[in-house]
Amino acid sequence: MNLVALRQTLQRWFEANARDFPWRHSNDPYAIWVSETMLQQTQASTVGPYYERFLARFPNVATLAQASLADVLKMWENLGYYRRAQNLHAAAQVLLREHDGRLPQDEKALLALPGIGRYTAGALRSIAFGQPAAVLDGNVRRVIARLDDLSANIDEPATEKTLWQRAAELIDPETPGRMNEALMELGAVICLPPKPQCHRCPVSDFCLAYEHHTQYERPVRKARRRIPHFDVVAGVVWHATRPHTFLIAQRPLDGMLGGLWEFPGGKLQPGESAPQALQRELQEELGIEVEVGAHVISLDHAYTHFRISLHAYRARHRGDEPRCLQVADWRWVQQADLPSFAFARTDQRIIAALDPPPLTE
DNA sequence: GATCCGTGGAG
């Protein structure tokens, strides 16, 4: 294959056809780092508004490092994979303390930061610093698998090594960042997973799968496991004496949806009714007794590796104040207070199902 | 090295 011709053709296509994203107007390594973190496992069209809000609120390493994690999570609300926000925040504090508030250009130093792995280090080095570093993301994996007509399963670690080597060969030593972006852009808009748009592809002349008519069979991937389903209950626990006041709890920082706030509850155990499960969970997590009341809403939701049916109930608090047994924190709040807390999608749907807040004034 | 971690768009 003529690597020089491939690089030139692809980059010329990219320059004429690149989608306009806000991070493509910045040369600031910090801004590029934020965008690359948001783009992990998240489509570019989704990231746009989050990126601009985040940069407006945290325009540099220092403002991010000095912000509270609660503020950072609020800006990340609904973007998913919330550990990314924790890592970004923690890494900013490391940068401020150990790297003069700037991103290091050295690969080892980048990889030492939380949330920066091989892909993100390569993206920063090539796009932000102009170094000849490779990137291998889902797009590039697919593009290479088709360019080379790989029959090997790309989810196998052995194939991973081959793909990184190939990604390194494709680097344009003159314009590594542009070449890497062009590869990813091609995968995102032309070399699509189910239906590659080969008739519009600028590099189909270089593509072995196109030549062999195997592009629809590439890349070869592992079959997915079926994901389990659980029934889950959550409680809107109203204060025994204070009107319009209910309980929210903060999830532990190290688990799923870490640091987000929620209506407390948990999974139903076999043979258990939803109200029974709610009483048990509230006792285990917060050490409180409740009387379960009216059903609020039931909804289905799909996470990455399981699905739930969530059943929310009103409940009346009895007895002792809550304690942090299996939660990071808890608060008595009113509906007007909720916008300052970060909630996951399911709990936002519960909020939307509550009675409208009382009019004040 | 297999598993965990969110949400939304597309078909």
Next chain:
DNA sequence: TCTCCAAGGAT
């Protein structure tokens, strides 16, 4: 409604 999967990283 269901499936796939997306500019991955950590453990």
